[in-house]
Amino acid sequence: MSDSSLVAFSDAGWISDPDDSRSQHGFALFYGGNLISWSSRKQKAVARSSTEAEYRALAFATTELIWVQQLISELHSPLTAPPIVLCDNLSAQFLSRNPVIHQRSKHIRLDYQFIREMVEDQSLVVRYVSSQNQIADIFTKAVGTSRFLNLRSKLMVRSRT
Numbered sequence: 001m002s003d004s005s006l007v008a009f010s011d012a013g014w015i016s017d018p019d020d021s022r023s024q025h026g027f028a029l030f031y032g033g034n035l036i037s038w039s040s041r042k043q044k045a046v047a048r049s050s051t052e053a054e055y056r057a058l059a060f061a062t063t064e065l066i067w068v069q070q071l072i073s074e075l076h077s078p079l080t081a082p083p084i085v086l087c088d089n090l091s092a093q094f095l096s097r098n099p100v101i102h103q104r105s106k107h108i109r110l111d112y113q114f115i116r117e118m119v120e121d122q123s124l125v126v127r128y129v130s131s132q133n134q135i136a137d138i139f140t141k142a143v144g145t146s147r148f149l150n151l152r153s154k155l156m157v158r159s160r161t
């Protein structure tokens with residue numbers, strides 16, 4: 001990551017809550033390699049597929065990216081390249097570039113159009129990241145101790161002890 005790059009890791013845990021079947025989404029946002037924003041929330045609607053949950057997470061992370069990008073611009077330090085969102089779902093990544101709305105994606109039309117237009121205008125780049133390198137997993141899934149410690153170190157968060 002360059003000094004002026006804006007990169008978000010976006011992830012979703014499909015049907016994270018067994019009681020209401022809602023998914024969890026989260027992101028980690030880095031500016032110049034430094035963690036500046038993160039979030040983890042339960043999605044407001046039930047996702048019919050993991051792709052839908054991931055795509056909604058992608059839209060959520062992109063909203064934060066736009067806000068931070070505008071803030072950086074107001075501080076007279078514009079980005080030299082479009083922000084990047086890293087996602088570990090190939091179907092969600094494909095949807096971000098696909099100009100056709102399929103019958104199965106009509107219920108997420110707003111999120112679809114929002115991301116699609118930004119990708120088409122080249123003001124956003126959506127890239128695949130392997131699940132092993134998905135930093136946002138720490139916000140969306142139960143992970144083992146070694147994975148937790150690894151992800152925590154990638155977030156540059158240290159234990160107080």
